Amino acid sequence: MSVQESAIVQFDNVGLRYGTEREVLSNISFTLFSGRFYFLTGASGAGKTSLLKLLYLAQRPSRGGMRMFGTDVITMPRDQLPKFRRRMGVVFQDFRLVDHLSAFDNIALPLRVSGVRESDLEGPVNDMLEWVGLGHRADARPATLSGGEQQRVAIARAVIARPEILVADEPTGNVDPEMALKLIRLFEALNRLGTTVVVATHDVQLIRKVPESLIMRLDKGTLSDPTGALRYPPKRTSGTGMPE
């Protein structure tokens, strides 16, 4: 397999600044390979969320080059972006559920946006609700769900359309250890089906639960590569070398 065939995301000397402030990300260069499981770690304020925003195309970098699915997304016309976003699943740190939609409708949203027929989406959405333990809360609005339940709905929404790349920002921050493990197993299952997974987390225990994962560490806006994850071919590790 060549580099071009397996590379799903390529950052080349990317910098990001908001307004006239100093850069929150500087000289970020890395390649994510199809079918791998990545953890993005780093202290609070290191720039993890900013990097994820670039990944899920909510933000364009201030400088540098960026390719996704083999296409230059810096020069890509704006009307082409939705096609690329539909190939991703995103778990936002603040969940970003639609307040007036039920749990069912929130989870069904990516399928509806992609044009899946109502008759085709009911089964998968109900299965997903059951799997995240919210089968009995299908009609509940986000405001009536606990933080953990909202997080499970957000994760279900991100994975329902079987994305090619899943980007999750602290996806287990509000759930108990048992549910956290269950969710990480879901991510692993998706990963085995070919989805590239990028999870930003502080949780060292969580990283240890995915021995084949690769680790990227952000420190004050610059990226380090403690496990050789960003080299090609990436070094297969079991989480060793990870910051304790």
Next chain:
Amino acid sequence: MKRPPTLGRAVDRGLAPFRGRRAAHLLPRTRLGGPVPWVIAIMTALTVLAVGGALALSNLAASARGELAGSATVQILEADPDLRAEQTERVAALLRQDASVEAVRIVPESEIAALLEPWLGTGEAVEAVPLPALIDLQLAAGAGEAQIEALEGRIAAAAPSARIDAQEAWLAPVLEALNSLRYMAFALIALLAFTGAAAVWLAARNALDGNRDTIEIVHLLGGSDEQVARVFQRSILFDALAGGVLGLALGTGAILLVATRFAALDSGMVAGGTLLPTDWAIVALVPLFAVGIAVYTARMTVLSSLRKML
């Protein structure tokens, strides 16, 4: 552990339409509703009145112009009744021989007296007033001012006190006034359309601001500008339809009321301003135009705002 559920295959990634029931509840209904249907109802009612008024004035002007086109009146202003009668016959004979004149009618004295009755009354006092003799004539098709001027010269030779007036000439200021009113009605229609569009623009902007989070989420999940715009279009479509139908009912009711009042005047000229079936069809199209303007404005507003997002 139970295997996590996944779709049998990755979903179709095409830019599929996002409409109908699935899109209907993406934005909460109440946030787009509000005053929009009422604003559109008022705008439609006023536009229906303006369109109805403009069409009635057009019909009135056309009817008056049609009735008076090619008509002229010769007045014999002679105090001596015998001389006046003689001059009248002479002028009438001259006119009958003229190729540019199609029909000639000497207006009977009784008819002239009846015309003046509202001002002069009846009785001996009226008989003492020397009334001019009148000859109505209808010019041949194609005859115009040049022919009237030529006739004036020939009549003057036969009856020095005779004067010829083209009826269209004295009606010209009235027609000009009617035209001014008509143009004003058209300007009012344009102004109302602009104001309605501005109201929809404001409502769409407010709705967009109120739903910014939802729109951003839909964008990040792969929703296109077109899909989001359709949601707004759909919402504004129902508001505009409701407002349009209500406005049409109000406007039509007002036109019928005014028409009843004018009909009571029993004036021949006012009767010419009646709305024809085609006019009513045009009036009925007003709410459809209102809906069209509202939907187009909402679409443009939403698309222009969305283009500012990544």
